[in-house]
Amino acid sequence: MKIEKERLRRTLARRLGVEPTELANENVTLKEILEISPTAINSIDIMEAFIGSLVDLGAQTDLELPAVTLDDKLDNTLDTIVSAVATT
Amino acid sequence: MRIITNLVEEIKNNNLSLSDIMRIQHAYHESRRWSVTELLKSKQIGTVSRRDKAILWQAARAEITTQPACIRLAVDGLKLANELEGKNKVGNTVAHSAAQWSARYWLEEEGHHEVAYGTVMEMAGLEPISEEEVIGHRGAFPTDNFARVCMLQACVEIEACVAYGEVAKTSENPLVKQVFAKITADESQHRAYFISFARALVECGAYPLKDILSMAYTWIRPKGGETHGSYREKQTKREGFVNWWQNMKTDAGDELRMDDEQFRSDRLQEKKVRAVLSAVEEGTGFALKTAEDLQKVYMQSLAGEVQLGDPLIAA
Numbered sequence: 535m536k537i538e539k540e541r542l543r544r545t546l547a548r549r550l551g552v553e554p555t556e557l558a559n560e561n562v563t564l565k566e567i568l569e570i571s572p573t574a575i576n577s578i579d580i581m582e583a584f585i586g587s588l589v590d591l592g593a594q595t596d597l598e599l600p601a602v603t604l605d606d607k608l609d610n611t612l613d614t615i616v617s618a619v620a621t622t
Numbered sequence: 623m624r625i626i627t628n629l630v631e632e633i634k635n636n637n638l639s640l641s642d643i644m645r646i647q648h649a650y651h652e653s654r655r656w657s658v659t660e661l662l663k664s665k666q667i668g669t670v671s672r673r674d675k676a677i678l679w680q681a682a683r684a685e686i687t688t689q690p691a692c693i694r695l696a697v698d699g700l701k702l703a704n705e706l707e708g709k710n711k712v713g714n715t716v717a718h719s720a721a722q723w724s725a726r727y728w729l730e731e732e733g734h735h736e737v738a739y740g741t742v743m744e745m746a747g748l749e750p751i752s753e754e755e756v757i758g759h760r761g762a763f764p765t766d767n768f769a770r771v772c773m774l775q776a777c778v779e780i781e782a783c784v785a786y787g788e789v790a791k792t793s794e795n796p797l798v799k800q801v802f803a804k805i806t807a808d809e810s811q812h813r814a815y816f817i818s819f820a821r822a823l824v825e826c827g828a829y830p831l832k833d834i835l836s837m838a839y840t841w842i843r844p845k846g847g848e849t850h851g852s853y854r855e856k857q858t859k860r861e862g863f864v865n866w867w868q869n870m871k872t873d874a875g876d877e878l879r880m881d882d883e884q885f886r887s888d889r890l891q892e893k894k895v896r897a898v899l900s901a902v903e904e905g906t907g908f909a910l911k912t913a914e915d916l917q918k919v920y921m922q923s924l925a926g927e928v929q930l931g932d933p934l935i936a937a
Binding site: 575576577578581582585586588589595596598599600601602 | 764765766767770832836837840843844845846914917918920921922924925
């Protein structure tokens with residue numbers, strides 16, 4: 535399955551209640567996103583926003599989700615997830 | 623004497639009031655109390671193995687962190703109860719039940735554990751924990767969605783049960799064995815309480831089903847799950863509250879290192895995964911076999927495809 539990175543970014547922004555432009559900086563970390571999101575409390579909400587976005591975009595439920603930390607950059611995380619989805 | 627595992631049903635169908643629940647919690651607490659002072663009075667510890675010393679060092683520190691967690695759950699439970707007042711009567715009673723149990727019984731019982739492990743650790747010849755270190759382990763416990771926190775605590779109690787239970791089973795020192803067995807039994811009943819609160823908070827509609835599933839998934843997800851603790855390849859740097867399972871001594875040259883066989887062997891990891899899946903079943907009714915099954919149901923819950931009480935989808 536193929537998911538476009540920018541579409542995933544936009545879906546993620548919607549789930550986190552932020553503007554897509556706020557997620558456009560390639561150096562932004564997940565911790566920084568947590569600070570600007572009005573809805574996310576902690577890393578679980580960030581994880582859920584990613585997984586929920588994949589659900590919204592029709593990803594399979596058996597895909598192997600990568601382990602990420604709040605110190606990771608969004609851009610790298612999106613790349614990793616897009617690659618993981620591509621293997622399903 | 624019992625733990626009420628079906629709070630919502632008891633409140634709705636049997637008209638159990640908050641006072642009734644408190645009396646049941648209190649009676650169970652009284653029936654299970656044991657005295658650390660009496661247990662350790664006039665006891666000689668004898669020879670303590672390196673491995674037993676290592677887990678005593680670890681457990682004595684882990685138990686210090688329970689105090690801020692107990693206080694946080696008591697405060698946040700009460701806050702939630704106030705938010706639900708007038709909007710969700712059953713949820714209000716459930717939240718008060720969780721808050722009162724955290725404030726009165728959980729906090730007190732964890733105090734026993736801190737004193738017991740700290741004392742036995744010193745009897746075994748290890749240095750007392752400095753005041754600075756004690757205070758360092760009292761960092762504020764973060765606030766979160768209350769159903770998730772209850773599930774988180776159920777998972778933490780499972781980690782403790784598995785690690786402590788292993789010592790109770792394998793230690794050759796009678797006193798160490800006895801203390802670990804006592805505390806394992808306490809942690810096991812704490813686990814049951816947390817699952818009952820999480821289940822009730824979802825059943826009464828205060829939180830969605832996904833909140834039980836997300837925390838269980840966070841705990842046992844392959845590779846990155848919390849249960850892999852300090853063994854994970856990647857771990858978020860934290861400040862404030864100490865997650866004890868992320869701070870274990872594991873360096874080969876360290877005399878107080880925890881061996882894999884004590885905490886992270888394949889056998890023990892499988893045991894923890896089974897216990898978390900069993901907690902999910904108690905909390906949601908979904909009987910799952912693997913972490914992958916849990917991921918599938920969690921994703922289905924995010925899509926709104928499963929509800930509490932649904933017959934289980936093919937896993």
